[in-house]
Amino acid sequence: MLSNLLYRFRALFHRKAMETELDEELRYHLDREAEKYRLAGASPEEATRRAKLALGGPEQVRQQVRDTRGTKLLEDLAQDLRYGARMLAKNPGLTFVIVLSLAIGIGANTAVFSVTNTLLLKPLPYAHADRLAILWLRSPGIGIPQDWPSRGQYHDIKTRNHVFEETAIAIGQSHTLSGLSKAMKVDGIEASSSLLSMLGVKPLLGRIFLLEEDKPGRPETVVLTYGLWKQAFGGDPNLVGRNITLDGKPYTVVGVLPRNFRLNHEVMPTVGGIDKAEVFLPLPMDAKQELNYGGENFNILARVKPGVTMQEAQADISIIAARLREEHHRDPSFTISVVPLIEQVVGNVRSAVLILLGAVALVLLIACTNVANLLLSRATARQKEIAMRTALGAGRMRLVMQLLTESILLGVLGGAAGLILSVCSLYVVRKIHPGNIPRLDELGMDFRVLAFTFAISILTGIVFGLAPAFRASRVDMNSTLKAGGRTSHSGGLNVKHDKLRGALVIAELAVSLTLLAGAGLLIRSFVRLVNVPPGFNADHVISMQVAATGPKYEEHPQRIQFYENLAQRVRNLPGVTGQGGVSALPLTPSVGWGFMDIEGYVPPANQPELQVDMRLATLDYFRTMEIPLIRGRFFSGTDTDKSQPVVLVDQKMADRFWPQGDAVGKRIRPGDKSPWHTIVGVVGVVKEYGLDTDTRMVVYYPHLQRPGNTMFVVARTTTDPVGLADAIVHQVRAIDADVPVYDIATMQQRVHDSVARQRFAMTMLGAFACFAMILAAIGVYGVMSFLVTQGTSDIAIRMALGAQRGSILSLVFQQGMGLALIGIATGLIGAFSLTRMMGGLLFGVSATDPLTFAGVVLLLTLVALSACYFPARRAMRVDPMVALRYE
Amino acid sequence: MADERLELPQGTLDLLILKALALESLHGWAISERLQQVSREALQVQQGSLYPALHRLERRGWIKAHWAISENNRRAKYYELTRQGQKQLEAETLAWRKLAAAIGHVLDMA
Numbered sequence: 001m002l003s004n005l006l007y008r009f010r011a012l013f014h015r016k017a018m019e020t021e022l023d024e025e026l027r028y029h030l031d032r033e034a035e036k037y038r039l040a041g042a043s044p045e046e047a048t049r050r051a052k053l054a055l056g057g058p059e060q061v062r063q064q065v066r067d068t069r070g071t072k073l074l075e076d077l078a079q080d081l082r083y084g085a086r087m088l089a090k091n092p093g094l095t096f097v098i099v100l101s102l103a104i105g106i107g108a109n110t111a112v113f114s115v116t117n118t119l120l121l122k123p124l125p126y127a128h129a130d131r132l133a134i135l136w137l138r139s140p141g142i143g144i145p146q147d148w149p150s151r152g153q154y155h156d157i158k159t160r161n162h163v164f165e166e167t168a169i170a171i172g173q174s175h176t177l178s179g180l181s182k183a184m185k186v187d188g189i190e191a192s193s194s195l196l197s198m199l200g201v202k203p204l205l206g207r208i209f210l211l212e213e214d215k216p217g218r219p220e221t222v223v224l225t226y227g228l229w230k231q232a233f234g235g236d237p238n239l240v241g242r243n244i245t246l247d248g249k250p251y252t253v254v255g256v257l258p259r260n261f262r263l264n265h266e267v268m269p270t271v272g273g274i275d276k277a278e279v280f281l282p283l284p285m286d287a288k289q290e291l292n293y294g295g296e297n298f299n300i301l302a303r304v305k306p307g308v309t310m311q312e313a314q315a316d317i318s319i320i321a322a323r324l325r326e327e328h329h330r331d332p333s334f335t336i337s338v339v340p341l342i343e344q345v346v347g348n349v350r351s352a353v354l355i356l357l358g359a360v361a362l363v364l365l366i367a368c369t370n371v372a373n374l375l376l377s378r379a380t381a382r383q384k385e386i387a388m389r390t391a392l393g394a395g396r397m398r399l400v401m402q403l404l405t406e407s408i409l410l411g412v413l414g415g416a417a418g419l420i421l422s423v424c425s426l427y428v429v430r431k432i433h434p435g436n437i438p439r440l441d442e443l444g445m446d447f448r449v450l451a452f453t454f455a456i457s458i459l460t461g462i463v464f465g466l467a468p469a470f471r472a473s474r475v476d477m478n479s480t481l482k483a484g485g486r487t488s489h490s491g492g493l494n495v496k497h498d499k500l501r502g503a504l505v506i507a508e509l510a511v512s513l514t515l516l517a518g519a520g521l522l523i524r525s526f527v528r529l530v531n532v533p534p535g536f537n538a539d540h541v542i543s544m545q546v547a548a549t550g551p552k553y554e555e556h557p558q559r560i561q562f563y564e565n566l567a568q569r570v571r572n573l574p575g576v577t578g579q580g581g582v583s584a585l586p587l588t589p590s591v592g593w594g595f596m597d598i599e600g601y602v603p604p605a606n607q608p609e610l611q612v613d614m615r616l617a618t619l620d621y622f623r624t625m626e627i628p629l630i631r632g633r634f635f636s637g638t639d640t641d642k643s644q645p646v647v648l649v650d651q652k653m654a655d656r657f658w659p660q661g662d663a664v665g666k667r668i669r670p671g672d673k674s675p676w677h678t679i680v681g682v683v684g685v686v687k688e689y690g691l692d693t694d695t696r697m698v699v700y701y702p703h704l705q706r707p708g709n710t711m712f713v714v715a716r717t718t719t720d721p722v723g724l725a726d727a728i729v730h731q732v733r734a735i736d737a738d739v740p741v742y743d744i745a746t747m748q749q750r751v752h753d754s755v756a757r758q759r760f761a762m763t764m765l766g767a768f769a770c771f772a773m774i775l776a777a778i779g780v781y782g783v784m785s786f787l788v789t790q791g792t793s794d795i796a797i798r799m800a801l802g803a804q805r806g807s808i809l810s811l812v813f814q815q816g817m818g819l820a821l822i823g824i825a826t827g828l829i830g831a832f833s834l835t836r837m838m839g840g841l842l843f844g845v846s847a848t849d850p851l852t853f854a855g856v857v858l859l860l861t862l863v864a865l866s867a868c869y870f871p872a873r874r875a876m877r878v879d880p881m882v883a884l885r886y887e
Numbered sequence: 888m889a890d891e892r893l894e895l896p897q898g899t900l901d902l903l904i905l906k907a908l909a910l911e912s913l914h915g916w917a918i919s920e921r922l923q924q925v926s927r928e929a930l931q932v933q934q935g936s937l938y939p940a941l942h943r944l945e946r947r948g949w950i951k952a953h954w955a956i957s958e959n960n961r962r963a964k965y966y967e968l969t970r971q972g973q974k975q976l977e978a979e980t981l982a983w984r985k986l987a988a989a990i991g992h993v994l995d996m997a
Contacts, residue, residue: 029919
């Protein structure tokens with residue numbers, strides 16, 4: 001076995017030496033054989049002749065020896081590659097066009113695949129990430145698709161489950177880090193000690209939390225992320241053991257987490273809406289807190305035991321949920337669902353990514369079809385060469401192999417160019433990345449992407465090469481060679497003579513129609529989406545979050561004073577026409593809600609108390625945002641803690657409980673210990689969570705009666721709102737340098753960002769559909785031009801017989817549009833079935849929107865018409881004399 | 888004369904080459920001569936098919952080659968049996984004998 005291998009290696013890499021040896025060996029044989037005959041009395045010439053005769057043709061012997069070496073396949077391949085490279089170099093224009101189309105197709109595929117790879121295939125950067133899950137409460141029956149669990153529920157799950165190896169509870173909150181040159185807001189997660197250890201974090205410095213820290217009464221400790229450690233403390237290696245000031249209180253730093261560790265909003269969305277945790281704090285709980293089933297504000301993460309599936313875990317947790325439903329009188333639809341962490345992260349982009357992957361595969365398919373068409377034209381031109389090879393004894397398979405080698409070579413060249421393109425496009429994607437697509441910052445190439453690119457390059461070469469190769473190898477050598485190089489069988493001016501090409505064009509058009517329909521639907525959805533009125537006027541409004549937290553702002557009067565002071569200063573800034581503040585601004589991750597008790601309304605049995613969104617708003621917030629007043633009045637300066645408590649409700653709430661329009665004057669309260677609040681006005685509905693999301697009912701409290709710590713400050717300007725941001729920040733600092741300002745953005749930017757994901761999907765699919773359409777147009781053009789070239793004599797004869805130029809024109813159009821219409825009809829069928837899968841991405845448009853489909857059909861028909869136009873014009877200008885003489 | 892000589896049955900050339908090399912190492916031409924001599928000129932060994940066979944046997948590791956100076960003072964490629972080739976020769980000889988005996992037996996019955 002080994003000798004065999006060594007021999008083959010030698011045969012492959014020392015081919016020259018072996019050939020020389022063989023020559024010498026054969027020469028020696030001939031000499032000795034001749035010598036034998038000479039000794040027997042033959043003349044030298046006669047002896048040589050007889051020796052040669054005895055041995056047989058030396059070339060045949062050599063070839064037979066070569067065949068026994070077992071390297072024939074490889075040597076053929078090398079020969080084909082050399083030949084193929086020569087052929088490609090001889091025809092640089094064609095090669096360039098082919099490689100370019102393939103590069104676009106393969107490059108786009110590589111780029112989208114690396115997105116898919118990053119988002120869907122790469123495991124999350126945690127230990128045993130495939131066994132991690134996040135738990136959510138669900139009550140679909142009463143319109144709560146997803147809610148955070150409580151500490152009591154965590155306690156039950158932790159103690160009663162049989163499926164989890166480890167469980168952890170956490171809650172997010174923003175803090176003010178002071179004591180540095182300027183105060184800054186930091187996002188924090190308070191968590192049981194099991195959280196970081198479950199995620200497999202090894203601290204860079206110091207330690208993570210201890211089991212003892214889950215109980216109250218321990219000194220306050222904090223663990224910093226790498227980013228905060230670098231940014232706020234300059235990476236001070238001696239920070240561990242020292243104190244930092246959070247919300248005005250000292251905390252001892254006990255550890256720093258490694259650089260690559262992150263626990264973002266997309267992985268664990270906390271109630272506080274914090275985006276990226278920068279500090280971790282212990283979450284001590286006493287026995288009483290452990291059994292607190294109110295306050296559903298926590299995240300629960302868990303890791304299933306090895307060998308336990310997520311389904312089994314779900315079944316076990318459902319039993320616990322059923323018990324909780326009984327014991328705590330939850331609604332009948334109440335469940336706790338176990339969501340694999342990877343689903344949590346990418347669940348809502350999965351369909352979009354898969355649709356893009358499908359779309360980009362279709363683009364590649366069209367590119368392949370085009371290249372196949374180009375190669376078919378060339379195959380016609382190469383008929384003579386192929387006939388010659390057949391005549392010299394090349395087998396059909398050998399010819400197919402040779403042509404396939406060429407097309408695979410093209411595929412690989414295209415793949416290499418595509419790889420460069422995709423690296424560039426990934427760079428662009430990272431630049432323009434909308435920020436709210438999970439994991440995109442991890443985007444990059446890895447071996448899986450490279451393997452994918454290599455595989456599709458080869459596959460592409462085979463796919464587009466197969467048909468032309470088989471077609472070309474099926475040559476009637478007699479007629480081809482006899483015809484003396486003239487294109488042998490003119491098909492005349494009829495596509496039906498070339499079914500293969502016709503079919504390819506039909507396929508191209510059908511596929512591009514499908515893509516165009518998908519893109520069209522997304523564009524229509526997007527237009528609908530951005531035209532959804534947000535309920536406020538986003539023009540010329542700057543907004544930012546201000547956090548007056550800590551011991552200085554524990555008392556209400558201090559908070560009121562701070563924000564009144566700030567309002568006064570902002571109002572006096574040049575260009576400002578209005579200002580205001582609200583605890584949770586629309587289209588930001590900030591939230592706030594609670595139970596609401598309505599006077600005279602008893603919720604039906606088995607339903608939890610009514611929940612509504614709650615906002616604290618300053619006097620001028622509504623006027624500044626231009627949120628309309630429907631009935632009653634806005635807040636006024638006389639609504640203070642001395643006067644009766646008042647609220648505003650939004651129209652959604654008013655319509656639900658007081659459909660007769662008599663909401664003003666009615667009373668509500670946020671809990672039975674609270675005093676009744678009188679509704680003094682009804683305001684318009686505001687899109688709080690996104691333009692495509694229905695809002696919940698909202699109750700607004702006057703800031704003067706219920707002052708908050710952390711407020712979004714908004715200001716409307718007559719000038720560029722961005723320019724005002726610095727001035728406002730400066731005013732905040734002037735009042736108190738320890739109050740951090742963050743999340744500064746214009747309202748227009750927030751609206752824009754809120755549809756970033758949809759814009760991203762639309763842009764990508766739109767670009768792919770454009771590629772597809774251009775490629776299909778080239779395909780139609782290519783086939784029609786080829787047809788006209790082939791049919792020149794046919795046209796000339798018709799003209800010589802008196803055909804009008806107009807009738808020639810319409811003949812070409814008839815042929816081309818015949819193909820186009822079949823393609824479009826086929827595409828419509830495909831599109832109708834495929835766009836249904838896009839349901840989740842559409843907004844306000846049905847998956848079979850007739851307007852979109854009609855528009856797309858019209859567009860593609862126009863494109864096909866213009867692709868036919870140039871060949872048709874050329875056909876019309878054929879000079880019969882010249883053409884016939886040439887033949 | 889040529890018509891009286893026997894064509895070699897498929898696959899037997901390898902066996903004959905191994906046998907020829909069992910005594911001493913030989914170069915290609917000498918093998919061809921040796922085969923004709925020992926078969927008393929009765930076998931028709933195509934000289935042309937000798938070389939592919941030699942390379943095939945070398946690839947299988949049953950023989951190995953080296954260059955040496957021949958009896959007429961020229962460089963020639965000598966082949967010799969390897970240990971594996973020796974075993975192969977014994978195995979094939981045995982197989983051939985059995986086959987020949989069996990066929991002879993069948994033919995005798997008639």
